Amino acid sequence: MISKSTIDKVYETARLEEVIGDYVQLKKSGSNFKGLSPFTDERSPSFMVSPVKQIWKDFSSGKGGNVVAFLMEHEHFTYPEAIKHLAKKYNIEIEETEQNDEQKEQANERESMYLVSEYAQKYFSDILWNTELGKAIGLSYFKERGFTEETIKKFALGYCLDNWDSFTNAALEKGYQIKYLSDTGLTIVKEDAANPANSKKFDRFKARVMFPIQSLSGRVLGFGGRILTNDKKAAKYLNSPESDIYHKSKVLYGIYHAKQAIAKEDNCYLVEGYTDVIQFHQRGIENVVASSGTALTPEQIRLVNRLTKNITVLFDGDAAGLRASLRGIDLILEQGMNVKICSFPEGEDPDSFARANNLEEVLEYLKTNSKDFIQFKASLLIKEAESDPVKRADTVRDIVNSISKIPDRIQKEIYIQECAQIMNISESVLFNTLAQIDKKEVSDTHKKVKEEQKAQVFNVVKNEEVGQKVDVQFELERKIIEILLLYGNSPQEFEDLILKENEKGDLELEPEKIEAKVYEKIFLDLQDDEIELGNENFRNIYSKLIQELNENENFSINTFIAPLDQEMVSEISSILMEEEKYMLHDWARKEIYPKKKEVTIAQLTNETILTLRCFLIKRRINALQNETTKLENDNREILEEIMNYIHLNTLLNKKLNRVLS
Template sequence: MISKNTIDQVYETARLEEVIGDFVQLKKSGSNFKGLSPFTDERTPSFMVSPVKQIWKDFSSGKGGNVVAFLMEHEHFTYPEAIKYLAKKYNIEVEETEQTNEQKEQANERESMYLVSEYAQKYFSDTLWESQPGKAIGLSYFKERGFTDDTIKKFGLGYSLDEWEAFTKSALDQGYQLEFLEKTGLTIVKEQTGGESRKFDRFKGRVMFPIHSMSGRVLGFGGRILTNDKKAAKYLNSPESEIYHKSKVLYGIYFAKQAIAKEDNCFLVEGYTDVIQMYQRGVENVVSSSGTALTPEQIRLINRLTKNITVLFDGDAAGLRASLRGIDLILEQGMDVKVCTFPEGEDPDSFAKNNTYEDLVLYLEENAKDFIQFKTSLLAEEAANDPIKRADTIRDIVHSISKIPDRIKKEVYIQECAKIMQISEEVLYNTLAQIDKKGAADTFKKQNQEQKAFEVVKSDPVTEKVDVQFELERKVIEMLLLYGDQKQEFEDLVLKENDEGDLVLEPETVEAKVYEKVFLDLQEDEIELANVNFRAIYYKLIEELNAKEEFTVNSFLSELDQEIVGEVSSILMEEERYTLHDWERKDIYPKAKGQGVAQLVGETILTLRCNLIKTRIKKLQLDTEGKNGDNSEILEEIVNYLQLNKLLNAKLNRVLS
C-alpha cells in the first residue's frame, strides 16, 4: 500500500499539462490547452486540458479526469502504478508498506507480465555488464557499433547467455511463475511424452533490445544473434501477448517523445541500431517500426506528437519500393511526409556514426525531399523511356495523392506532379476524380452490404427526451465545484399573503457562501438528489467545503474514487467544449462563466423546485384516478401546488400554458 502522505504529495506536485504533454502535443487555447485525442483517430482537436482545474476532457471519446485518471486510461496503469510513475517523474520518494504474499498473488495477469518483462530487462542488463560471456560477446558487440556506456545503459541493452535455460532458471528461482514467462514469450515450454515439459530460453545467445511503451514500461524484446547460424533468424522479437502488440508499438518512442513534440518532426528509421546511433549523435526525435511494415496504429502514435514525419531510407532499391506503401498510409492520416535517402552503402546507423551532429543535421535538412518529389524522381528513373511504365508511374503517384484528405494539398501536389512528369493537369485531375469515384463507390457498396446484413424493420424515430432532473442535479454539482466557497448576495423568496389575501413571493436579501445557500435550500425543501453518483459527490462536496478553509478541485478529486473522477471532470469541462471553436475569431464573445453566480444559483434552485412540484402534481393526479370517494383534500393540494408553481415560474420569467 502506498502511504496517503505520498499520494497527497504526488497530487500537489504533479502538473497535468506537463504529464499529458509527454504523450500528446498540446497547444495553448486561452487559459487551457488543446490537442488531438489520444483515444480516437481524429484530425480536429477535441482534447482539452485545464491547468487551473488540473483536469482534462476528451470530447470525442467522452473520457476525462485528473492526472492519475489520464495515466490509467492512456497507459492502462493501475492506480498504484500511476502514482509511482508520477512520483518517479517528480522525484518523490514512495512510502509504502510491504506487500503480503496474498496481495502479490492478487496482482492481475497483465501486471504479472509487466513484472516478468521488467525483471528480464534487468537480468539481461546485469548479464551484459557482470558476466564474462556478457562482457566478451555482448558488450564487445555494442562497443563495435560505437555505443557508449551511457547509451547502452539508457536504452537498457543486454545479453542473453548462450545456454538453454539460464534466464528461465533464474526467473523461477526468484519466484516468477512459469505461466507468465511463457505468456510473455521469454520462455518456450514444450510438452514431452511422459507428462514432463521442457523449458528453454527464447533469446538464447542474443544481444537484447528492450521495447518500451510510451510511458517507459518494458513490453517485449528484440534479440540479435551474433553467430553465423544460418538456421536461426538474425533478429527475433517477442511474440504477440497481452502487453505487446508489435503493430501498435514504435521502438524508441519513450526516449523520443519529448524531442518529437519539441522539434515538431519525427524521423522514422528501420532498425534498433539506427534509432540508438542517431539518438547518441544528438538527433533524439527518432523512432523505428522495428522491422515490421508500418501500420496505421504506429502512425497515429506519432500523430499525437507531431504532424510531420521524415522517413529515412538507405540506398536499397527493393527496400525503397516496399516502404513507399508506408508513405501512402502516412498521407492517409493527414500527415506531412518527407523522405531522405543516404548515399549508397550508408544507412542511418553508419551515417550517424561516421559524421558529426552538425553534419548529420545539415545532411537531413538539405536532402529531405517532399514525398511527391521523391516518389516522382524515383519512379520516373525506373520508367525511363518506356511509355507504359511511365503511365503506370503517373497513375501510382496520383493514387498516393488521392489518399490526402486536405483538398488544397491535393491540388498543390497535382500541379507539382504535372510539372515534374510533363503532363497536363487536366489529365491528372480526371485520373484523380476516377480514383476518388471508385473509392467512393467501393465504400458505398461496402456500407450497403453491411446495411443489408443488419437490416431491421424501420419504425418511427423516437426523439430522446431530456432528463430535466438529471441536468438540474448536474448543474448543482457544477455550481458547488466552481463557486462553492464564494460568498454572494442572494435573493431569498418568502411566501406571504398580501392585503388582498393572495399568496405572493417576497424577496429578501441574504449573504452566504454558495454551498451554504444550496445546502439549506435543498434541506428546506427535503430534496434528495436522485442520481446515485451525484448524491455521493454532493455530500462529499458539502463535507469538504464545510471542513476546509481553502477548497481546491485538485485536492477534492484526489479523495474520490477514479470512477467518480471521470464524472466530475466531465461536469467541469463541459463548457470548455465551446472554446474549441474559437468563437472570438468569429467576433462572437460568450459571457464569462463566473458572471452572475448568485442569479445562476437562484434560478437553478427555483427550476429544481418547479420540476419537483410538477412531479408531485402528477403523482397526486394519479392518486385520484379510479377513486370514487372524496378527493377534495387531494384536489386542494393540487391547486395549491399549481398556484406555487405559477408564482415560481413568474419569478423565472416563464409563461405557463
C-alpha cells in the same frame, strides 16, 4: 500498499498538462489545452485539458478524469502503477506498507508480465556490465558500434549469456513463475506430455545482445535480440513474440525517449532499426523512432500523430528496398499527416551516416535532402519508366493513387499541380484520374454499406423517436453538481426568499440577505424543500461532495476525485468540461463570438435552485390534476393544493423574471 501521504503528495505535485503532454501534442486554447484524442482515430481535436481544474475530457470517446485516470485509460495501468509512474516522474519517494501473501497473489496477470519483463531488462543489463563474458562480448559489441557508456545505459541495453537456461534459472530462483516467463516469450518451454517434470526450458535470447522495447510511458513490453555469431540458421534479429503486453504493430522502438523531442521539434524521423535510433540520439537528434523491421502499421502512425503532424521517413541507400518501403507512405498520408522522405548515399544507413558525421553535418544533410513525397516518389519511379510509355503511365497512376489518400482537398490539388509539373503532363488528365479513383472508392464504400444494410434488413427499429426531449431535471441536477464542484466552499451573500403575508393577507416572497458558503445554501434549500436528486449518479456524487465540503475547508477537485471509482470520475469530468467542448470549434477564427456569461456565483446558485423548484412544483401540479380526473368524489382539497402550488410557482417565476402564460 502505497501510503496515503505518498498518494497525496503525488496529486499535489503532478501537473496534468505535463503528464498528458508526454503522450499528446497539446496546443493552448484560452486557459485550457486541446489536442487529438489518444483513444480514437480523429483529425480534428476533441481532447481538452484544464490545468486549472486538473481534469481532462475526451469528447470523441466520452472518457475523462484526472491525471491518474488518464494513465489508467491510456497505459492500462492499475491505480498503484499510475501512482508509481507519477512518483517516478516527479522524483517522489514512495512509502509502502508491507503486502501480505494474499495481496501479492491478487496482482493481475498483465502486471506479472510487466514485472517479469522489467526483471529481465535489469538482469540482461547486469550481465552486460558486471560479468566478464558480458563485458567481453556484449559491451565490446556495443562499443564497436560507437555507443558510449552513457548511451548504453540510457537505452538499458544488455546481453543474454550463451547458455541454454541461465536467465530462466535466475528468474525462477528470484520467485518469478514459469507461466509468465513463457507468456512473455523470454523462456521457451518444451512440454513432455508423458512426464511433465522432464519438460525442457530454454532462454529465447541465448547469446544475443538485448534491446528493451518500451511503451510511451517507459514500461518494458518486450525485447529485440541480435545474434553476434555467424550462424546462418539463426535469425540475425529476434523479437519477443506477441503477448498481452507486447503487440509489435502498436509499438515504435525509441518512442519513450523521443516523445518530448518529437512534440518540441514538431517532426518525427522514422527509421528502420534499433541502432539507427540509438546512433541518432547519441548524435543529438532525439526525435527519432523505428518500426523495428516490421511493415509500418496505422497504429504505429497514430502513435506519432498524437505528438506531431509531420513525419520524415529515412531510407537506407539501398535502392532495392526503397520501392517496397514506399507502401508505408500511403498509410501515413491516409492519416492526414505531412510526409517527407530522405534517402542516404549508396551503402549508408542512418546509423553509419550519424557515426561518420557531426551533428551540424547530419542536420544539414537532412534539411537539404528531405524531399516532399511527390518529388521523391516521382524521381524514384521515373527512372524505372524513362523509356517505356506504359510504365510511365503506371508511374503517374501510382503517384495519383497516393495523392487520393490525402483527406485534405486543398493539399490534394496542390500535389496534383506539383505532379503535373514534375511528370510533364496536363493537370486536367491528373484531376480526371483522381476523380476516377475517388469515384471507385466511393462506389466500393457504397457497395459495402449496402451489403451491411442488406444483412441487417430484418433488424428494423420501429417507432424510433427522431428527436430526444431535453431532460430538464437531469440538466438542473447536473448544474447543481457543477456549482458544488467549482464554488462549493466559496462564501457568498445570497438573497433568500421568505414566504410572508402582506397587509392584504396575501402570501408574498420577501427577500432576505444571508451569508453562507455555496454548499451550505444548496444543502439547506434542498433539505427544506425535501428535494432528493433523481439521478442516481448525481445523488451519489452529491452526498460525497457535501460530506467532503463540510469536513475539508481546503477542498480541491483533484483530491476529491482521487479515491472515486472510474465511472464517477468520468461523470465529474464530463460535468466540469461541458463548456470547454465549445472551445474546440474555434468560433473566433470564424468571426463568431459567443456572449460570455456575466453572472455572480450567488445568482447562478439561486437561479438553479429556483428553477429546479419550479420544475418539481409544475410536475406536482400535473400529478395532482391527473388525480382529480380519477376521483369521482369531492376533490376540493386537491384543487386547493393545486391553487397553492400555482400561486407559489407564479411567485418563484416572478423572482426569476419569467412571464408565465
